[in-house]
Amino acid sequence: MTAINAYAAFDAKAPLGPFTLERREVGENDVQIEILYCGVCHSDLHQVRNEWGGAMYPLVPGHEIVGRVTKVGNQVSKFKEGDLAGVGCFVDSCRHCPSCQEGLEQYCEEGMVGTYNSKQRNGRPEPTYGGYSSQIVVDAAYTLKVPENLELSRVAPLLCAGITTYSPLRQWKVGAGHRVGIVGLGGLGHMAVKLAASMGADVTVLSTSPEKEKDARELGAHHFAITKDKDVLKGLSRTFDFIIDTVSAPHDLNAYLGMLKRDGTMILLGAPPEPSPVAGFSLINGRRRLAGSLIGGIAETQDMLDYCAEHNIMSDVEVIPVDYINEAYERMLKGDVKYRFVIDMASLK
Template sequence: MTHAKAYAAQSAKTPLAPFSFERRSVGAQDVALDVLHCGVCHSDLHTARNEWRNTIYPSVPGHEIVGRVTAVGDLVSKFKVGDIVGVGCMVDSCQHCTPCADGLEQYCDNGFTGTYNGPEQGTGANTYGGYSSAMVVRESFVLKITHSDAELAAVAPLLCAGITTYSPLRQWNVGPGHKVGIVGLGGLGHMGVKIAAAMGAHVVLFTTSVNKREDALRLGAKEVVVSKNPEEMAAHANSFDFILNTVAAPHNLDAFLALLKLDGTMTLVGAPENPHPSPNVFSLIMKRRRLAGSLIGGIRETQEMLDFCAKHHIVSDIETIRMDQIETAYERMLKSDVKYRFVVDMATL
């Protein structure tokens, strides 16, 4: 067993606080790592405060993890002690259903094992995430990181925000000659802008905040549209190949569906606490438009994303915090008061 220090929520109403527990012993196919950096995702807050009404307490959030390997099992072949690695939103899946066989573990027919808020395969035990000093993870769910040491803190959010935006952009074959909209410039949206631009698309950022225009252009957008301005929206009617909607609050989807060209697709990756208003069916049928959803990415695609980002020198824009600042970070995140992702320096634990 490995002793781990962590920060955990004991209930939906209590702040995260120091917590200690034992990680499992390193098995033949396991990789043990010391956690160096852990990004702060909106899902962490949803889970800690039981906003999705499925939290098992105590809860140790965190699924944007960069660490250093400290031990490997006898059957591990891809990693060695000292390697810098990543762990994302999953730490296991059934490994035998059709999606798992196709490298789509996030869609496991039997349910993947989340990095936190489990349940663990086989035992059903609750899993504890990256707001902790150490982890033990099955080798097949550990990822190689090739970014420079100086970039490692900013790499951490790629393990969720990066793959959440990369996967739908790849699935819908975004590339040169495509006009792509990104709705929202937060933790997800700013990664969507960077990745879509690196793929060669003409990127348009939609925002409700006029003051985000300069940042969006710096990140790679060619145009910025204030979505509250009807004239700006109307100027782009029927013109988009693809729109990636990252907003995690209920809003009118029809306003964006109307911007898609024939056979265009809008994919939702934001997960609001309450449902969006139902779209008007005529927004879809009149141009054979598609409204889709996407959930993170499989391990193979997540590795592809990390390699793509290393090649194109892409990392997240971050603000580093101490572990004991997590509740303040949550409150600031709710106010969109971060550009654009908090990352915990786990040495402060």
């Protein structure tokens, strides 16, 4: 076992602070990664404050991890020391259920093992600890190869915000000739705009904040609409082939469903804390579909990283030292970040 430095939450109300944890020794199928950057996802905040329940303290968040490989197991051929590597939202799964066999480990029918705050499958009693730390040891099968041509701090959020938006765009084969609405322009929304536009879709950002129009267009959106305006909503009736909904706050799904063309699909990526009512006729009138999507499997996440490298797509980030994390959480609650905080893990040393 190796003792390493980390930042952790010790209960639901206390600020995060320094913590020492132990990582397992590198097994024959493992890679050891020196963490260089770790993105800050809104789900980190939810779990730290136990808003979803099941928090296991001390809790070390972080599932948008990039760094350098410092050691590899003797059965690993995919990586060598010095390679760039990434770790996303999960580090293990059952490997034998239909979803795992199809490369859809995120839907593992026995439950994927989250990168943090998750029970391990190897029998170890402690929970998984995430990327707010100096080092991590991960099975090579659940580790991503990070392209060398991208700015590393801006790659980290791709491992959650990037794949969360890339996966449904690929699943529904979004491309040229499609009109796509993006609800919300935050960490997920800004990636959805970049990716959908790069795939050739005609992109409209649907927002309640007029001041976001300039940013939306700079990110690649072709149109911008204020959804507080009822006349605007009426004018968008039956406009879109797809709507990507990235908002986690309560909002009226029926208003957006009415913007879909016949046979259009609205895909939920955000998860409001309370159930959202859906009127039957919002779907029946137009044979519309309401769907959901969760991150991506390992193969698809690698495809996403390679696609972003080819098209020079990265997240827009604000890099922070680790001891700023509590202030960053408060700013994140206010939407005061463009568009993802990323921790420079050198600051932990």
